[in-house]
Amino acid sequence: MKKIRRDSKVRNFHQAKWDEPVIFELHRPGERGVVPPGTDAGIAAEVGAASGWVPSAMRRSEAPKLPEIGQAKVLRHYLRLSQETLGSDFNVEIGQGTCTMKYIPRINEMLIRTPNMMELHPLQDVDTVQGMLEVFHKLDLAMREISGMDAFSFQPSSGTQALLAMASIVRAYHDSRGEGEQRDEIITTIFSHPSQAATAAVKGYKIITLHPDEDGFPDLEKLKQAISPRTAGFVVANPEDTGIYNHRIKEFTDVVHAAGGVCFYDQANANGLLGITRAKEAGFDMCFFNLHKTFAAPHMCGGPATGALGVTEQFRRFLPGPLVEYDGNRYTLSEQPEESIGKVRSFHGVAQTVLRAYAWIMALGADGLKDVARIAVLNNNYLYHKILQIRGASAPYIKGRRLEQVRYSWKQLTDETGVTTEDITRRMCDFGLHYWTSHHPYIVPQPFTLEPTESYSKEDLDEYIHALEHISEEAYTNPNIVKTAPHNSTVHRNDESSLDDPKLWCITWRAYLKKAKAD
Known part of the structure; x- marks a missing residue:
């Protein structure tokens, strides 16, 4: 893989890979995270068994099959999964297009946790x-x-x-x-x-x-x-x-x-x-x-x-x-x-x-809300101007009249190199970035849809732009590296053959066990 210079804004990212099992597979009978104290004898004598307060029709015939796991193992499990996840707190998340990923003020998270x-x-x-x-x-x-x-x-x-x-x-x-x-x-x-x-x-x-x-x-x-x-x-x-x-x-x-x-x-x-x-x-x-x-x-x-x-x-x-x-x-x-x-x-x-x-x-006020709109439009038009300078990229339809996002196209790049927008989606993972293509059907050919919102600085936008410039250069000089991406991600290539067959879907662990048993 082509070495990235230290003075480049493109980050040579490598995502953690733990090959972490589903939490149900970590189950060990008898393991406990917390062992609550027993009921005081006086209280038990006064109120009786808790099950007696539940109508018989609502009582389970058997205990739910929940995983039994110690505290340390639970903590490791979820921390490992978090290391395999990108999100708006972790990277420059302008690549969600119409889903508007922006900064969530942490003080507001504290408010809802009171x-x-x-x-x-x-x-x-x-x-x-x-x-x-x-x-x-x-x-x-x-x-x-x-x-x-x-x-x-x-x-x-x-x-x-x-x-x-x-x-x-x-x-x-x-x-x-x-x-x-x-x-x-x-x-x-x-x-x-x-x-x-x-x-x-x-x-x-x-x-x-x-x-x-x-x-x-x-x-x-x-x-x-x-x-x-x-x-x-x-x-x-x-x-x-x-x-x-x-x-x-x-x-x-x-x-x-x-x-x-x-x-x-x-x-x-x-x-x-x-x-x-x-x-x-x-x-x-x-x-x-x-x-x-x-x-x-x-x-x-x-x-x-x-x-x-x-x-x-x-x-x-x-x-x-x-x-x-x-x-x-x-x-x-x-x-x-x-x-x-x-x-x-x-x-x-x-x-x-x-x-x-x-x-x-309330924190922003009326003037602050208007500033949100102005900065979002400013950020988007800066991004728009820069992406149109990248070889192989374009934005169909009228020029210079875009608001807070743009649906771009790699049609020229695909025609000239064979590299598709899906290939670029996967290559972006190697730089710790995400980008979204479009709703189907692809009315805009080889689409990608970006929305920088008001949350990101010029430096953040430049990092994203430089990653796209780098991938465009690769597409024209070494397209195989893009076509075989991702190279540094948790999963190398997804097998998407089952996505259109509901018979192969397993939304829950119980559904998985049932289908595995049937097979």
Whole structure:
């Protein structure tokens, strides 16, 4: 492998490899991490066996098959796994594209680990959680100011769940007007997140997808052609996953409204918009933000996260409840409105994620939120300018109009060297970096999607850029080193042949044992 100079910003990273077993394989009968003291004889005589307090129908016939492991072994196991993991605390994580990986203030993590937060229970009496309900209420007010919406629910646990809730509200709204059966089409765009089409399809809608014009903007004339009395709504991200902001978006929402449709907005990634544009002025009836992206809460390996769902007054009655209300003296959880779409998940929302987002907003203030957007756009355009100078890289569509991310292309490099974007994904691992390609299908050929956010310095961005420059040079001078990567990672090459066959999936240890026994 070509030696990297010490004065280079490219890090010659080698990831730890422990060949660590699954924790169930570390099980040794009788091992204990903690041995609790026995029950005092007087207490036992007074209350009897604990099992007697559990209804017979709820008692296990046998103990759960949990691993029995000593403390030291548990500690080694998880520390070893942590050394085999990259993340936003460990490396320059601008390579997640549309997932917005940014710095999570550690003081906010301390806040959610206080005993009062750690021990919260969703069934507590509201008089015992007035402080947390106040946080929910004040975050609602802040989100209204940021978006222009009139009410927010924090019940959805992801952006996709928020999209499903919005599609459900569209259905409920048209049903309330007696047009539910007639209006059976949802319009979206090819560069919006696939969850928009997927969630609308789950609600039974036919999906109409708009493709971009030659500059990459959604085609307004194609929207006008798609509109009909069957149009239920229009769902879009803006900017889309290309990073192109549609400055004519109000014309789109006006067209849909004129036809009786509802406009709902995917703002999962709003890093470049805070304090600059709002959903209300763009003509949207609903929107959602991912608190675990834009508002500096962690993704938590797919949850618990929060897709904060906001609506205008006209749609408030359809929100999933309960909502937090304040009468000037006391916070309460309202009854679910009669026309509500119903709960989209248990309880009210993830309190810890809500607190993180509220603390982040309050620490920054209105001017700070606007600075987040400005710095995110500045960082992205610096990255954009530098990557377009790398041999083999390009960014399709209009030049110079990108917001907080860009979907780039290695098509030229692939045509000239045979090295693909998947090859580069694996080679980046050798430098302790990660990058994301794109949603399928690959509308942009040989894509890669980067979003630097406001969290990274020019030096951080330069490190990432230099790694891409280094790999581009390798592709043209020694392509085999890229094609056979990674060389320094925990796993050399993944066998992905089983990913499309559910019969081979083992989501749990029990499922694995069952399938292994069958084989």
